[in-house]
């Protein structure tokens with residue numbers, strides 16, 4: 001494994017560990033504590049991070065950055081990472097999303113309940129399991145004079161919040177008594193008030209330069225069915241209130257989020273301090289750190305836009321191989337090792353920037369070059385007939401499974417009189433510098449013989465249909481003296497009688513603009529109309545045995561994966577993962 005480069009978060013953690021900041025047992029009885037004890041370990045010197053997706057969509061490549069960061073820190077510092085479903089917003093959440101997120105986290109190599117292959121300790125939590133504690137925390141804020149029920153309309157709340165240049169105005173309900181606030185908040189909980197008729201707000205400072213501190217909403221009335229708690233609640237906590245409490249209950253030490261949340265940190269700290277004062281939490285409390293989210297060219301990494309692409313059927317579904325969802329990336333043939341290399345390479349910083357999509361592709365190439373066995377595939381087939389080769393004869397040629405790994409051995413590819421070659425490997429009138437097949441020229445059939453081109457046949461429209469050649473019988477690769485004839489061209493081929501005819505999807509970028517939707521364009525207008533092309537190719541026989549998810553390098557072409565949805569045993573369909581070289585036309 002590649003050691004992760006140091007970054008500012010690692011520096012903070014190393015300092016905290018050196019100071020033994022988390023050495024003391026605290027928050028006894030919290031869920032983190034219980035889970036920890038059930039594993040037989042009570043080691044509170046550990047750091048704890050969390051990956052907290054909201055189950056309202058599929059994970060995308062940006063989430064992979066956060067997953068490798070949080071789970072990776074836990075692994076490297078012998079800490080714990082929590083997979084936490086941040087499911088406090090019932091309308092947009094569903095079990096389907098919970099399932100796919102779990103699936104993808106595991107796919108990237110992390111599990112929970114110590115079920116992680118690389119040994120990192122992890123645990124699984126649902127924020128909705130804490131609704132009772134969140135409710136208690138809200139009552140505690142009320143009791144201590146730090147929250148009030150506001151009955152202004154949503155519009156009034158918005159207007160009275162003020163702007164960046166103007167302070168907000170106090171709500172007429174701001175100075176209710178503690179008793180009234182408590183009574184009305186309980187009525188809210190008990191379903192006595194209509195949805196949207198009132199809000200519980202933290203009482204902080206309507207003149208704060210940080211608008212997030214101008215009495216933010218912390219609970220709202222919403223009669224919505226929740227995928228975990230059903231109809232138990234008709235009030236739900238706001239994300240900004242719920243999230244710090246989730247972190248505290250799970251004894252998270254380093255709560256790492258993206259830069260958009262920097263402005264929320266004062267509220268995060270305010271809430272922690274109030275809950276410590278109220279005796280609900282003990283120090284040290286969790287602390288929030290922000291890092292730059294991943295911005296990747298040629299894709300969109302926003303759940304809202306991804307949902308739009310799927311629902312409006314611009315793609316075939318959440319796992320369309322062109323989508324930057326992890327489900328799509330897996331179907332495309334991208335690998336967890338490739339994502340790990342990518343996240344290590346781009347690092348973690350505090351400043352937003354754009355990462356070029358080709359960096360991700362390079363990482364996938366690098367990893368696949370190492371791991372993918374080689375196969376031969378002719379993507380644009382044309383017949384090559386060896387005129388002097390006997391009819392009905394066939395023979396074995398031997399192709400290495402991986403040129404840099406001789407221990408992976410060789411496999412048999414059959415040679416016979418009629419072969420498929422790439423259309424572009426023949427030119428009747430050769431261009432300057434062309435050294436593949438043209439009348440009179442000699443090339444090597446890779447792993448086979450040297451052949452001399454004799455000419456071609458054409459159809460009425462003048463298209464070449466068959467190329468003719470003759471082979472030099474004593475030039476077979478791997479036999480003594482085989483290289484006595486020197487040739488410049490070396491082309492791949494498959495025997496027509498033995499070939500597996502397969503459907504292959506050639507994928508390209510889904511967007512033609514590096515920054516889809518930049519300027520005043522709609523991002524949908526930047527969709528690349530040629531992002532997929534389906535072809536019928538001729539593959540070497542052994543490719544027919546591919547299992548769904550197997551990835552190969554098709555020599556001279558790139559990396560291809562047997563599609564996990566449309567392949568059936570004995571009839572795999574392949575997706576192009578990435579070409580051998582970057583050939584995107586900018």
Ligand code: ATP
Nearest residue numbers: 052053054062063065066257258293294301302303
């Ligand atoms: P979106 O903005 O697409 O709706 P989100 O941030 O709302 O995504 P969550 O499910 O809340 O999605 O994200 C879970 C975690 O993943 C959060 O901690 C978030 O910071 C992180 N994350 C989301 N997008 C990115 C990104 N592009 N780069 C790095 N981390 C990300």
Ligand code: MG
Nearest residue numbers: 052053054086
């Ligand atoms: Mg979110």
Ligand code: MG
Nearest residue numbers: 260302303304
């Ligand atoms: Mg978001």
